[in-house]
Amino acid sequence: MPDAAxxxxxxxxxxxxxxxxxxxxxxxRPVGPxxxxxxxxxxxTLPEHPTAAHDVIADLVAEASPGLPAMGSPRYxxxxxxxAQPAGVAADWLVSAWDQNTGLVALTPGLTAVEAxxxxxxxxxxxxxxxxxFAFVTGCQMAHVTALAAARHRVLSDAGHDVERDxxxxxxxxxxLAGGERHVTVDRALRFLGIGSAALVxxxxxxxxxxxxxxxxxxxxxxxxxxTIVAAQVxxxxxxxxxxxxxxxxxxxxxxxxxxxxxxxxxWAAASPTHRHLVAGVEQADSWATDAHKWLNVPYDxxxxxxxxxxxxxxxxxxxxAYLVQPQDGAREPLDWTPEFSRRARGVPVYATLxxxxxxxxxxxxxxxxxxxxxxxxxxxxxxxxAVLAHEVNQVLVRVDDDAVTAATLxxxxxxxxxxxxxxxxxxxxxxxxxxxxxxxxxxxxxxxxDALARAAREARAHTAAPGVGV
Ligand SMILES: *Cc1c(COP(=O)(O)O)cnc(C)c1O
Numbered sequence: 001m002p003d004a005a006x007x008x009x010x011x012x013x014x015x016x017x018x019x020x021x022x023x024x025x026x027x028x029r030p031v032g033p034x035x036x037x038x039x040x041x042x043x044x045t046l047p048e049h050p051t052a053a054h055d056v057i058a059d060l061v062a063e064a065s066p067g068l069p070a071m072g073s074p075r076y077x078x079x080x081x082x083x084a085q086p087a088g089v090a091a092d093w094l095v096s097a098w099d100q101n102t103g104l105v106a107l108t109p110g111l112t113a114v115e116a117x118x119x120x121x122x123x124x125x126x127x128x129x130x131x132x133x134f135a136f137v138t139g140c141q142m143a144h145v146t147a148l149a150a151a152r153h154r155v156l157s158d159a160g161h162d163v164e165r166d167x168x169x170x171x172x173x174x175x176x177l178a179g180g181e182r183h184v185t186v187d188r189a190l191r192f193l194g195i196g197s198a199a200l201v202x203x204x205x206x207x208x209x210x211x212x213x214x215x216x217x218x219x220x221x222x223x224x225x226x227x228t229i230v231a232a233q234v235x236x237x238x239x240x241x242x243x244x245x246x247x248x249x250x251x252x253x254x255x256x257x258x259x260x261x262x263x264x265x266x267x268w269a270a271a272s273p274t275h276r277h278l279v280a281g282v283e284q285a286d287s288w289a290t291d292a293h294k295w296l297n298v299p300y301d302x303x304x305x306x307x308x309x310x311x312x313x314x315x316x317x318x319x320x321x322a323y324l325v326q327p328q329d330g331a332r333e334p335l336d337w338t339p340e341f342s343r344r345a346r347g348v349p350v351y352a353t354l355x356x357x358x359x360x361x362x363x364x365x366x367x368x369x370x371x372x373x374x375x376x377x378x379x380x381x382x383x384x385x386x387a388v389l390a391h392e393v394n395q396v397l398v399r400v401d402d403d404a405v406t407a408a409t410l411x412x413x414x415x416x417x418x419x420x421x422x423x424x425x426x427x428x429x430x431x432x433x434x435x436x437x438x439x440x441x442x443x444x445x446x447x448x449x450x451d452a453l454a455r456a457a458r459e460a461r462a463h464t465a466a467p468g469v470g471v
Contacts, residue, residue: 011053012097018061019089023072026083027440030417031073034066069420074440075449078422080237080265080395082291083438084299091352092299095345102345103335106325115347116332121354122304125271125362126290128283133310135317135337136347139303140264143289144189146305146339148229149316150287151258152193154309155227158256164315168194176200177219177252178231179211179243183262186231200231208241208390209426216248220255228257234279235266238426238433240373240392242266246281259285265437266393268295271359272366278393287313295366295394297439298349305337313337365439369394373436375446383454385461389431396434400457403430404464412456419449 042063070076072083084092100108102115119134135146152174156163161171174195178186180202187197204215211232220228230252232243245261252259261267261282267290269275270282282288286309292302307313318336320326327333335341357365370393377391380398385405390397398421400409410423410432421432432453436446 007053011057014054015057018057023086026070026073029070029073031070031076031420032414032417033069037067040064040067072438072440073420074438074442074445075419076438077434077436077449078420079433080294080435080437082294082297083440085297085353085356085439087356088296088298088349088353091349095348098345100345101342102347103338103340103342104324104333105327105331108345111345111348112332112334114351115334115345118347118351118354119304119332122292122350123306125354125359126267126288126306127270127276128288128306129308131310133307133313133337135305135313136334136350137303137305137338137340138301138346139293140183140262140289140291141185141188141303142339143291143303143305144185144260144262145192146313146317146337147260147287147289147307148189148193148195148231149339150307150309150313151229151260152195153316154286154312155229155258157312157315159227172227174199174227174229175223176229176231177203177216177257179203179209179233180205181209181236181238181241182231182233183237183264186262206241208392209236209239210241211243211248213244213247213251217251220251220257223255228252228255230257230259232259232261232285233266234261234263234269234282235393235395237264238395238424238431239390239397240266240395241390242269242278242392244281245279245285249281249284253284258287261285261288263288263290265291265294265435268362268366269370269393272363272370274363274367275370275393292350292353294437295369296350296353296362297365297437298353302346302350304350369436369438369441372441372443372446373434375443376434376436376450379446379450380453383450383457385457386453389426394436396436397424397426398432398434398453399429400432401461405457405460406430406432408460408464409453409457412459413453416452416456418452419445421449421453 071081100111102111105112137143156171159172176199190197204212232245232248234242249259269278288306290304292298293300314336373394373396376396377388380386385401387399400406407430421434424431424433
């Protein structure tokens with residue numbers, strides 16, 4: 001037998017070097033992956049016999065690396081992808097090494113204590129009610145499921161139906177009012193919860209893609225007393241648009257409806273004194289879903305559900321069994337709030353990141369990324385052919401000439417590797433999305449990226465204008 005302790009130490013040191021190299025290369029390496037999945041040579045035959053861990057790791061690095069984009073690059077602007085900050089990465093490694101099942105206080109008092117504090121800090125920085133309940137889940141998708149399960153409990157319980165006991169059979173149908181440009185994860189959460197995507201009534205949005213308060217009021221008036229959940233959005237994935245949450249909460253609450261907020265990234269505006277006016281009133285909602293792996297830049301997977309009515313949240317999620325030792329002092333049991341049972345301590349990297357940044361560091365992170373997005377929005381229109389269709393918080397939506405030139409510009413800039421935006425279709429037109437979501441992004445990164453976009457556009461136009469090249 002090898003000396004197991006020495007072996008593990010050497011293995012982890014090796015991985016630390018590997019990870020250090022990865023971080024060091026991020027600012028300069030091409031942002032896109034070198035190869036697509038079809039060109040990778042990853043060992044695909046299950047070995048018959050054991051392989052030394054060192055060899056497994058060395059081969060894994062060699063085989064998978066060509067397919068890795070620099071998602072943590074300061075010039076990765078695709079989707080809404082945050083880059084991991086050092087304190088969070090280091091804490092995440094410890095979470096794996098400590099390997100604590102964080103479902104119960106009796107299992108790991110150390111890490112349930114850290115998570116309980118991390119949750120209170122989240123309520124604090126996002127300025128949500130201090131006595132709201134929370135759950136650390138895998139991402140905003142599962143935060144929706146968790147929070148909307150609490151919403152489902154409350155609206156059905158108010159209608160005299162016990163959904164946890166009886167399921168949805170015999171329950172009055174719930175309707176969900178949401179903007180026409182809500183995120184698809186809301187619909188999927190409704191499917192998971194048995195509410196069904198057809199229960200969703202899409203409401204008219206304004207020119208930025210935010211829900212229209214007058215459309216909501218009309219829909220609420222039209223409800224026949226049906227149990228109603230309003231799903232507001234703080235941060236449209238294309239435009240960054242923020243629904244008028246104060247008006248939404250007033251109207252919905254007057255009608256007895258529950259207000260859930262999809263604040264995957266936009267809710268973080270509340271952490272900044274300069275930007276919190278953008279989400280004014282969001283604290284009046286009943287539940288919130290957000291991500292720590294986006295704007296807070298904690299490693300994947302890290303989402304957070306927050307619910308004002310802790311009893312509804314607990315009723316929807318809690319579980320008891322004789323062998324589950326309950327804490328004597330009424331301490332918070334993670335599994336009473338999460339859809340998972342056994343789980344990793346995903347709140348710990350959140351704790352470490354918040355502790356490293358402090359209140360001012362979180363505000364500064366929000367302000368810096370908004371400033372970089374604003375720089376894109378200011379400067380891109382100076383480049384021939386570019387139009388900024390929308391810009392709010394950290395999102396910028398861009399178009400070059402027409403669909404064909406926009407698509408060719410996107411393909412060109414991705415191939416160039418200086419930066420990595422992604423595409424979308426908005427209001428029927430092809431667009432380029434720039435999501436500034438990385439703690440390392442500087443104004444210089446924005447300028448370099450604008451140069452790369454301008455270059456790609458020039459080449460795209462020359463190409464699409466060439467005789468004989470059709471669209
Ligand atoms: C990213 C995103 C989601 C989904 O979050 P995951 O963390 O990927 O589950 C939901 N809503 C909005 C607005 C988002 O940007």
